[in-house]
Every structure is written in C-alpha cells, then in structure tokens.
Amino acid sequence: MIQIEHVSQRFAGAEGPVDAVRDVSLQIARGEIFGIIGRSGAGKSTLVRTLNMLNRPSEGRILIDGRDMTALDADALRAARREIGMIFQHFNLLSSRTVRQNVALPLELAGMARADIDKRVGPLLELVGLTEQQHRYPAQISGGQKQRVGIARALANQPKVLLSDEATSALDPETTRSILELLRRINRELGLTIVLITHQMEVIKAVCDRMAVMDAGRVIEHGGVIDVFREPQHEVTRALIGDVISQELPRGVLERVRAKLAQTRAGAGRDHLFRFAFTGAGVDQPLLSDAVRRFGLDFNILHGQIDEIQGQAFGSLAVLASGEPADIAEAVQFFRSHGVVVEELNHVI
Ligand SMILES: Nc1ncnc2c1ncn2[C@@H]1O[C@H](COP(=O)(O)OP(=O)(O)OP(=O)(O)O)[C@@H](O)[C@H]1O
Numbered sequence: 001m002i003q004i005e006h007v008s009q010r011f012a013g014a015e016g017p018v019d020a021v022r023d024v025s026l027q028i029a030r031g032e033i034f035g036i037i038g039r040s041g042a043g044k045s046t047l048v049r050t051l052n053m054l055n056r057p058s059e060g061r062i063l064i065d066g067r068d069m070t071a072l073d074a075d076a077l078r079a080a081r082r083e084i085g086m087i088f089q090h091f092n093l094l095s096s097r098t099v100r101q102n103v104a105l106p107l108e109l110a111g112m113a114r115a116d117i118d119k120r121v122g123p124l125l126e127l128v129g130l131t132e133q134q135h136r137y138p139a140q141i142s143g144g145q146k147q148r149v150g151i152a153r154a155l156a157n158q159p160k161v162l163l164s165d166e167a168t169s170a171l172d173p174e175t176t177r178s179i180l181e182l183l184r185r186i187n188r189e190l191g192l193t194i195v196l197i198t199h200q201m202e203v204i205k206a207v208c209d210r211m212a213v214m215d216a217g218r219v220i221e222h223g224g225v226i227d228v229f230r231e232p233q234h235e236v237t238r239a240l241i242g243d244v245i246s247q248e249l250p251r252g253v254l255e256r257v258r259a260k261l262a263q264t265r266a267g268a269g270r271d272h273l274f275r276f277a278f279t280g281a282g283v284d285q286p287l288l289s290d291a292v293r294r295f296g297l298d299f300n301i302l303h304g305q306i307d308e309i310q311g312q313a314f315g316s317l318a319v320l321a322s323g324e325p326a327d328i329a330e331a332v333q334f335f336r337s338h339g340v341v342v343e344e345l346n347h348v349i
Pocket residue numbers: 011012013018019020038039040041042043044045046047199
C-alpha cells in the first residue's frame with residue numbers, strides 16, 4: 001500500500017547541508033500498524049512527513065496505492081492528503097474551537113455541507129469516547145482527551161492511512177495505554193493503515209505489527225516486531241531494548257550493576273549482564289537452575305517480563321551472571337542450544 005523507494009531528504013542547515021533521511025526504502029502493507037523507532041534526530045519525523053509531502057523528498061519516490069505522491073500537482077496533492085490523517089505529540093488543536101468544532105474543521109475546509117458535517121462528527125466523537133465533552137474547549141480537557149480529539153479530527157475525512165508522530169510522548173503511561181488501545185481498535189474496525197513513529201520500544205511492542213529502526217537517517221533494521229525483539233541485529237536496536245530494562249530498574253540497583261560491569265571491563269570482575277529472550281517452549285524449562293548446576297555460575301535476576309506480542313507469549317529476563325569467562329561462554333551455548341536467544345548487554349545499560 002505504501003512504498004517508500006530510495007527516499008533521501010537533505011536540508012540546508014546553518015552549518016551546511018543536513019542529510020536527515022538517507023536512501024530509505026520500505027514497504028508498508030494495507031491494514032498494518034507499522035512502527036518507526038529511533039533516537040532523537042534519527043530522521044523519523046522527516047521520513048514520516050514525506051509520506052504526505054509535508055516534506056518533499058530530495059530524492060526517491062513515495063507510492064501510496066500505486067500513486068506517486070512526488071509527481072502530483074497542487075490540486076491532486078490536496079485531494080491525496082485527505083486520504084492521509086495525521087496526529088501529533090502536542091495535539092495541534094485550535095484553542096478557540098470546541099472539541100466538536102475541532103473535529104469538524106477538516107470537513108469545513110473540504111467544503112462539506114453543515115448537515116453532512118454533523119452526521120459525520122457525531123459518530124467520530126462516539127468512537128473516541130468524547131460525546132459528553134464535545135462542547136468543551138481544549139483548555140478544559142485532559143491530555144489524553146486532547147489526543148482523542150486529534151484522532152477524531154484525523155479520521156474526519158475517512159483517510160486510508162493515519163500517520164502518528166510521537167502521539168503518546170506527552171502522555172503518562174496509563175493514558176498512553178488507552179490511546180494505543182484506541183489506535184489498535186481503529187486499525188481493526190476501520191481497516192486503517194497506521195504508520196507510527198516513537199522513541200519508545202514499549203509503544204512498538206504494544207501495538208505494532210512490523211517495525212523499522214532508524215539511526216542517522218538510515219533504516220538499520222526492519223521486520224516483524226516479535227522477530228526484532230527476539231533477535232535484534234543492530235547495536236542501536238539492542239540499546240533501545242536495553243532502555244526498557246534500565247528505565248524499570250531501581251536507580252540504586254542500576255548503579256550497582258553498572259559498577260560491577262565497569263569492574264569486569266577493567267579486568268577485575270566476573271559479572272556479565274545478559275538478556276535472555278524466550279518464546280513458546282523455552283518458557284517453561286528449568287534452564288537457569290540447570291545452568292547453575294552445570295557451569296557453577298551465580299545468576300542474579302534483575303528484571304523479567306512476559307509479554308504478548310502479536311498474540312505470542314514472549315518472555316525476557318535480564319540476568320547478571322557471575323563466573324569464569326569459559327564457564328559463561330559454555331552456559332551461553334547451552335541456552336542457545338535450547339532455543340533461547342542470548343545477548344550480552346554489558347555495553348548497553
Ligand atoms: N527543516 C529542517 N531544516 C534543517 N534541518 C532539519 C529540518 N528538519 C529536521 N532537520 C534535521 O534533520 C535531522 C532529523 O530530524 P528529525 O526531526 O526527522 O528526527 P527525529 O528522529 O524525528 O527526532 P525527534 O524525535 O527529536 O523529532 C536532525 O538533525 C534535524 O536537526
């Protein structure tokens with residue numbers, strides 16, 4: 001449905017040209033939720049804004065349903081943009097308009113008759129759960145409610161694609177969950193294709209089907225979310241997954257772990273930090289206690305989580321293993337031979 005073909009975007013920066021996006025090619029299928037993750041400055045916003053030509057790429061093509069967005073004249077582009085809704089981190093609502101009037105705005109701009117607008121807006125407010133708040137102004141509703149207005153407004157023209165630029169970054173974790181659930185529901189009920197950018201792996205894990213990781217303007221890795229989580233190929237991806245662990249560990253524990261790993265790096269310690277990822281059968285075997293017996297290691301479990309990603313149980317454990325290098329290497333082989341994906345996180349946390 002969406003083909004991004006060799007897209008590059010160069011800006012004229014104050015200190016010379018900035019290559020914000022470099023030769024990105026991706027295919028996004030109809031009806032999927034596709035996540036793009038990367039650190040600040042990786043080029044995510046620039047890339048997603050090329051999809052509706054808010055940024056016109058310096059090179060490459062964007063095809064949506066086979067139509068080349070880069071080749072459209074102004075009128076055709078205006079029409080094509082109605083098929084692409086967008087939501088933003090800071091909601092971008094008009095403060096002088098009520099909830100209902102904000103949602104109606106794109107329809108007014110499209111020249112729709114008042115009665116038709118009313119018919120369209122009612123169900124949208126219902127869909128996002130804001131019927132009761134429809135006559136309030138943005139200043140009178142919560143952040144989560146503002147994003148619901150943003151979503152209803154983005155859906156007003158019945159788009160085929162919804163672009164989400166860090167839509168949950170300004171929200172607390174519980175509100176984030178409820179907005180992500182709403183996006184999931186809209187995706188299923190309306191068959192809408194969603195392209196979502198975020199710097200949080202939690203967001204990707206919660207709603208996306210497939211994902212791409214960006215770094216310094218390039219896509220460095222892409223694939224099914226569960227595959228990327230199970231076996232990240234790139235150091236940047238591993239670091240983004242590692243962030244989840246360091247964010248959830250108590251600060252004191254994190255500092256002690258870092259001190260131990262620094263000792264190991266200096267040649268004076270025996271501790272190594274690993275992340276074990278299990279799916280399916282690996283989950284219920286007593287592999288850790290087996291490895292303790294066989295290889296004489298000590299394990300200290302720092303963080304464990306079982307999630308469901310795309311309907312599959314997926315477990316991950318962060319473990320501090322202490323032992324001689326040869327025993328640790330054998331233990332890693334042992335885990336791998338039982339289908340557990342093992343990564344060393346020493347440089348990540
Ligand atoms: N209009 C512009 N003019 C010049 N440079 C730009 C422009 N827009 C973005 N950039 C630069 O392009 C690079 C990528 O920015 P972009 O906003 O796409 O990254 P991002 O991954 O979305 O990061 P963030 O999450 O911080 O927005 C950055 O170095 C940024 O400074």
